[in-house]
Amino acid sequence: MLFEFDSDQRLWQKTIHEVLVKECPPALIRGIADEGADPAPLWRVYADLGWTELTEPSEAVELAIVLEELGWATDPTPYLATMTWFTPLAPGVADGGQTGSAVLDGVSARRDRDGWVLSGVARHVLDGDRADRLAVVTDAGVFAVPAADVRATRVDVFDPTLHIAEVSLPGVRVGDDARTGADPRAARDLALTGLALTIVGACRRVLELTLDHVRTREQFGAPIGSFQAVKHKAVDMHVALERARALAYFAALTIAADDPRRRLAASMAKAAAGECQSVVFRNGLQLFGAMGFTWENDLQFALKRAVAGELLLGGAAEHRALIAEEYRAAHV
Amino acid sequence: MQLTFDADVERFRAEFAAFLDANLPSEAETGERAYSSAHVPEWARRWQRLLFDSGWLLPGNPPEFGGRNASILEQYVHLEELDRRRIYHSFNPQGLGIIAASLLSFGSEEQKRRWAVPILRVEITAALGMSEPGAGSDLASLRTRAVLDGDHFVVNGQKIWTSGAHDADVLLTFVRTDPDAPKHKGISVLLIPTDTPGVTRRPFGSLIDRDDVDFNEVFFDDVRVPAENLVGALNNGWHVANGSLGHERTLLWLSFALRLEELARDFRPVDALDRDAYARLVMDAQALRLLGSAALARAARGEQDVAALSVLKLLGSEAVQKASEQAMESAGVAALEHPGMTAPYAHLNLEAFSAGWFERYARSFAGTIAGGTSEIQRTIVAERVLGLPRS
Ligand SMILES: Cc1cc2nc3c(=O)[nH]c(=O)nc-3n(C[C@H](O)[C@H](O)[C@H](O)COP(=O)(O)OP(=O)(O)OC[C@H]3O[C@@H](n4cnc5c(N)ncnc54)[C@H](O)[C@@H]3O)c2cc1C
Numbered sequence: 001m002l003f004e005f006d007s008d009q010r011l012w013q014k015t016i017h018e019v020l021v022k023e024c025p026p027a028l029i030r031g032i033a034d035e036g037a038d039p040a041p042l043w044r045v046y047a048d049l050g051w052t053e054l055t056e057p058s059e060a061v062e063l064a065i066v067l068e069e070l071g072w073a074t075d076p077t078p079y080l081a082t083m084t085w086f087t088p089l090a091p092g093v094a095d096g097g098q099t100g101s102a103v104l105d106g107v108s109a110r111r112d113r114d115g116w117v118l119s120g121v122a123r124h125v126l127d128g129d130r131a132d133r134l135a136v137v138t139d140a141g142v143f144a145v146p147a148a149d150v151r152a153t154r155v156d157v158f159d160p161t162l163h164i165a166e167v168s169l170p171g172v173r174v175g176d177d178a179r180t181g182a183d184p185r186a187a188r189d190l191a192l193t194g195l196a197l198t199i200v201g202a203c204r205r206v207l208e209l210t211l212d213h214v215r216t217r218e219q220f221g222a223p224i225g226s227f228q229a230v231k232h233k234a235v236d237m238h239v240a241l242e243r244a245r246a247l248a249y250f251a252a253l254t255i256a257a258d259d260p261r262r263r264l265a266a267s268m269a270k271a272a273a274g275e276c277q278s279v280v281f282r283n284g285l286q287l288f289g290a291m292g293f294t295w296e297n298d299l300q301f302a303l304k305r306a307v308a309g310e311l312l313l314g315g316a317a318e319h320r321a322l323i324a325e326e327y328r329a330a331h332v
Numbered sequence: 333m334q335l336t337f338d339a340d341v342e343r344f345r346a347e348f349a350a351f352l353d354a355n356l357p358s359e360a361e362t363g364e365r366a367y368s369s370a371h372v373p374e375w376a377r378r379w380q381r382l383l384f385d386s387g388w389l390l391p392g393n394p395p396e397f398g399g400r401n402a403s404i405l406e407q408y409v410h411l412e413e414l415d416r417r418r419i420y421h422s423f424n425p426q427g428l429g430i431i432a433a434s435l436l437s438f439g440s441e442e443q444k445r446r447w448a449v450p451i452l453r454v455e456i457t458a459a460l461g462m463s464e465p466g467a468g469s470d471l472a473s474l475r476t477r478a479v480l481d482g483d484h485f486v487v488n489g490q491k492i493w494t495s496g497a498h499d500a501d502v503l504l505t506f507v508r509t510d511p512d513a514p515k516h517k518g519i520s521v522l523l524i525p526t527d528t529p530g531v532t533r534r535p536f537g538s539l540i541d542r543d544d545v546d547f548n549e550v551f552f553d554d555v556r557v558p559a560e561n562l563v564g565a566l567n568n569g570w571h572v573a574n575g576s577l578g579h580e581r582t583l584l585w586l587s588f589a590l591r592l593e594e595l596a597r598d599f600r601p602v603d604a605l606d607r608d609a610y611a612r613l614v615m616d617a618q619a620l621r622l623l624g625s626a627a628l629a630r631a632a633r634g635e636q637d638v639a640a641l642s643v644l645k646l647l648g649s650e651a652v653q654k655a656s657e658q659a660m661e662s663a664g665v666a667a668l669e670h671p672g673m674t675a676p677y678a679h680l681n682l683e684a685f686s687a688g689w690f691e692r693y694a695r696s697f698a699g700t701i702a703g704g705t706s707e708i709q710r711t712i713v714a715e716r717v718l719g720l721p722r723s
Contacts, residue, residue: 231714
């Protein structure tokens, strides 16, 4: 195994990063959080640059690179939901400019003479309130449903630029042609990997901000980053991040190659990202002192995105239970 | 990024695997055990010699030094194949991995012929004399003195922790040759045969068992060492020290990954908490391989990234420690047994088979203490990878 970006991938990452530094600066995030600015123009930038066309599984590593950078930038658009929740469940349904998300549980499908009737309520749906289309997972298969047919209410959450909604389907009628034929089990892997990369990107941002802070903040006549207790905390953040990042890209690579380890790899990615955010949040906020404890400090955005990612689609402990089971079933 | 090696590397792997299948010592031959890291049973000497003569001992070396000029990726799959069968690379690991390697990098042609080749063919064994009672993490403060007297150095002082010294024929010894120079600039390296008059070795037990005797104190009392035994230039020992340990580091992480994978095979999780720890172990093993393979790819291009290897050592050694502690806990009272049986029977690696869980846990501290402690590694990573200011 050779686990390194090739030169095209390195260039791709650099390109994405530069676009985000310019188009998605902290001031934009703050404008959305504090003044309710609209992130839609940013979404159109992504679409114009072709980022929304990375829908083939073989492009999973390139998509992963975008997702990590978007995590770093605390992306305020529905990109993650569209590319990793909706698309794998409804391949080919949306065109480049459209947004999507998925309703993963809580909905049942009943068949009648005219087609299907979908009913139920799903809580905590990522971008459920602003996606153009929803992929609805039921026991009878996955259905693509236009947003206009469902009722969605945004829920208040601690991450100010994250959209989480309660979605209800009060007997939505759809035809057979709405069934996408996707396998939710396979789709899950990309959704988990996407969240893992988001967390990894956010953690990378927290580490960068923390390193800048400890290099410049002085106490006792010296930069606090020269104190060994501070250094060692920063290193623990770095090691956790390296580990989580490696496992996240490994998961992307197994998806691109349709490798049989993809299910295990996706859970490992999600669990490692969760463990990473735990260390990075704890040490990052601690090393910032009271300065990190303010609304004004941009550190909050990345911190919150990292924790939010941990809370979605099963936390680290839940995935570790799965890993132990999968791994022992396969190897022991 | 790719999940598999290219076909030429896999061909290399297959060739070595076929060699192993055809030549591995049988169970009947391998009865005699090793007592220390420089005691090599006769059968193991024959085996290592066969590897050397066939170019399979250190495939990255040229043929005259036991190799076949293999690439770094080929060296990697070579170690994987050894481990898959739970075969030791050598029963004199410091001799092979540090001392001979240092001689091949820094020694004269004569020293390579006279010392490195015999160490690699286990005609003799070697031990590493770096640490002293007053010089552990702060190795550069070492005080063992060597004074040039005609064509000999006269050595006085003491080493400690010298693994296997009591069974070794020669010590690679770090000595102070210029007491007035800044501490990193007055160190030199000498090959000191252990039968030289004035060398006294006092082996002592480890915490694992009174009879687990590998550590030594070594005393030097007016020991006369031929000047031709100086390795590298006079007062350039710090450079040799970094190089010696550097050799070990490129693939050191792999030994932790392999140990983690062994733990994944031997650890029997009982309850949900064990399974939780087990999952972390599986993740650590996978992450270490991923990060290690990226480091290998860099090394294959000739990029030296010593500080990034510290990340791998930290991650690997601490993961092994956590996992072996958890495996011990999960074994419950059965883990009290010493020696115990915690690994599948493997006739080329009986030590692992007969190590109880406590022993496996306790031995993991060699990983976090020797070769630069975890605390020292953290400081290195903070300063050289993260760019934090020195204190
Ligand atoms: C199994 C084993 C085999 C060994 N074999 C050999 C051998 O063959 N040859 C040989 O020469 N040596 C050998 N050693 C010795 C090894 O190299 C030393 O143990 C190591 O360098 C650490 O030194 P020390 O034990 O004196 O610990 P110390 O340096 O005294 O450290 C004790 C504690 O203090 C911490 N500490 C020290 N300095 C700092 C600092 N600046 N900042 C923060 N924390 C610090 C350390 O991290 C550690 O936790 C072996 C050791 C072991 C455990």
